[in-house]
Amino acid sequence: MKNLQTNDPQIAELIQKELNRQRTGAEMIASENFVSTSILEATGSILTNKYAEGYPNKRYYGGNEFIDQIETLAIERVKKLFKAEHANVQAHAGSQANAAAYFAVCELHDTILGFSLAHGGHLTHGHPVNFSGKSYNFVSYGVNKDTEMIDFDEVEKQAKLHKPKIILAGASAYPRQIDFQKFKDIADQVGAYLMVDMAHIAGLVATGLHPDPVPVADIVTSTTHKTLRGPRSGFILSKIEDRLDKGGNPSTELRARKNLAQKIDSAIFPGLQGGPLEHVIAAKAVAFQEALSPEFKAYQKQILTNAKVLENKFKAAGIRLVSGGTDNHLLLLDVSLLGLGGQEAETLLDQVAIFTNKNMIPYDTRKPMDPSGIRLGTAALTTRGLKEAEMEIIAEVIIDTLISRQARDKKAKAENKEKVLALMQNFPLYPEL
Ligand code: DSN
Numbered sequence: 001m002k003n004l005q006t007n008d009p010q011i012a013e014l015i016q017k018e019l020n021r022q023r024t025g026a027e028m029i030a031s032e033n034f035v036s037t038s039i040l041e042a043t044g045s046i047l048t049n050k051y052a053e054g055y056p057n058k059r060y061y062g063g064n065e066f067i068d069q070i071e072t073l074a075i076e077r078v079k080k081l082f083k084a085e086h087a088n089v090q091a092h093a094g095s096q097a098n099a100a101a102y103f104a105v106c107e108l109h110d111t112i113l114g115f116s117l118a119h120g121g122h123l124t125h126g127h128p129v130n131f132s133g134k135s136y137n138f139v140s141y142g143v144n145k146d147t148e149m150i151d152f153d154e155v156e157k158q159a160k161l162h163k164p165k166i167i168l169a170g171a172s173a174y175p176r177q178i179d180f181q182k183f184k185d186i187a188d189q190v191g192a193y194l195m196v197d198m199a200h201i202a203g204l205v206a207t208g209l210h211p212d213p214v215p216v217a218d219i220v221t222s223t224t225h226k227t228l229r230g231p232r233s234g235f236i237l238s239k240i241e242d243r244l245d246k247g248g249n250p251s252t253e254l255r256a257r258k259n260l261a262q263k264i265d266s267a268i269f270p271g272l273q274g275g276p277l278e279h280v281i282a283a284k285a286v287a288f289q290e291a292l293s294p295e296f297k298a299y300q301k302q303i304l305t306n307a308k309v310l311e312n313k314f315k316a317a318g319i320r321l322v323s324g325g326t327d328n329h330l331l332l333l334d335v336s337l338l339g340l341g342g343q344e345a346e347t348l349l350d351q352v353a354i355f356t357n358k359n360m361i362p363y364d365t366r367k368p369m370d371p372s373g374i375r376l377g378t379a380a381l382t383t384r385g386l387k388e389a390e391m392e393i394i395a396e397v398i399i400d401t402l403i404s405r406q407a408r409d410k411k412a413k414a415e416n417k418e419k420v421l422a423l424m425q426n427f428p429l430y431p432e433l
Pocket of ligand 1 (some may be wrong): 030031094122171172199
């Protein structure tokens with residue numbers, strides 16, 4: 001950062017401070033991770049200079065000889081990683097990937113059945129303030145009140161009642177495995193597309209540690225930066241054929257008709273985006289390559305092991321976990337039973353250098369800005385190198401902070417923070433930077 005330090009010391013200093021924050025604290029936000037230095041280099045490369053509207057070998061600008069090779073590598077690698085028929089790697093992020101999926105197969109105001117945000121879904125799965133809720137008629141399913149797991153009777157009931165164009169599976173705060181085949185069976189009964197947003201679990205899917213949506217879903221969207229540990233971005237996988245498009249009036253439509261892969265590509269460009277971020281596409285190519293390695297599978301296994309350590313420690317301490325535990329990289333803790341709100345719990349943990357986020361729990365009676373839960377994930381700490389023994393220490397600090405009133409006095413907080421900082425010092429982050 002020598003040049004930045006000279007030319008814009010204000011920004012350079014803030015980047016340095018953020019690096020220091022990432023290095024010293026314990027990152028437990030379930031959607032965050034730490035990329036490799038190779039990915040950082042690709043993201044920070046001169047590829048940012050190039051305009052490449054269009055797709056490989058079909059660009060609206062000259063000079064794309066090498067850009068085409070980079071984007072083609074990204075496409076081929078992600079197809080190999082997920083055994084997908086078609087891939088689009090241009091989505092700037094998960095929101096754009098989801099927007100393109102809807103745009104590809106729906107008319108405005110068509111009905112889509114998705115997982116309620118209040119039960120673990122995502123903003124772009126139909127929240128009224130989001131483009132998704134404003135542009136499409138979203139209806140939702142949730143979790144069973146007792147098990148806090150997806151209620152497939154309700155999915156089926158809602159699907160039959162509303163006859164949605166798309167049934168959308170996938171979540172941002174759901175600690176359990178998702179049975180995509182069950183969604184597919186329901187989609188088939190009502191003639192709906194099955195779309196899966198696998199953003200949170202993409203790394204687990206890539207390594208066979210979570211049921212795979214790719215064989216059963218028409219469209220799979222994802223981010224690249226969560227368990228998949230790539231740069232902040234998105235991508236879309238799909239089948240080539242559009243099994244539900246029977247065409248309209250052949251005389252007018254046949255020539256214009258496209259298969260599903262072409263519809264996805266046109267939805268991204270020119271439908272929603274202009275020039276792709278080729279520096280990020282290069283970084284995604286690097287990430288997909290990393291995810292194909294045996295080390296990546298071992299990393300994903302450790303993510304799950306670390307989450308189980310937390311589950312066992314929290315259960316033993318009497319903390320209620322939504323759905324009773326976890327099958328993936330994240331846990332939802334009901335802190336209301338500890339006399340806390342989610343905001344207070346997040347702040348208390350911030351003060352001991354453990355970064356988490358407040359989160360609604362199913363059937364929450366509190367408000368989104370101060371809900372009953374917090375969400376914890378293990379992907380980032382596992383990248384740092386923490387294993388079972390260290391996760392126990394992290395769990396103990398969390399338990400102490402959330403449960404013991406004494407742990408909230410100034411001295412005890414300082415001691416707990418010191419414990420976290422000392423632990424994290426043993427796992428250097430980006431020592432070369
Ligand atoms: N905002 C992300 C998360 O934290 O889950 C999802 O996009």
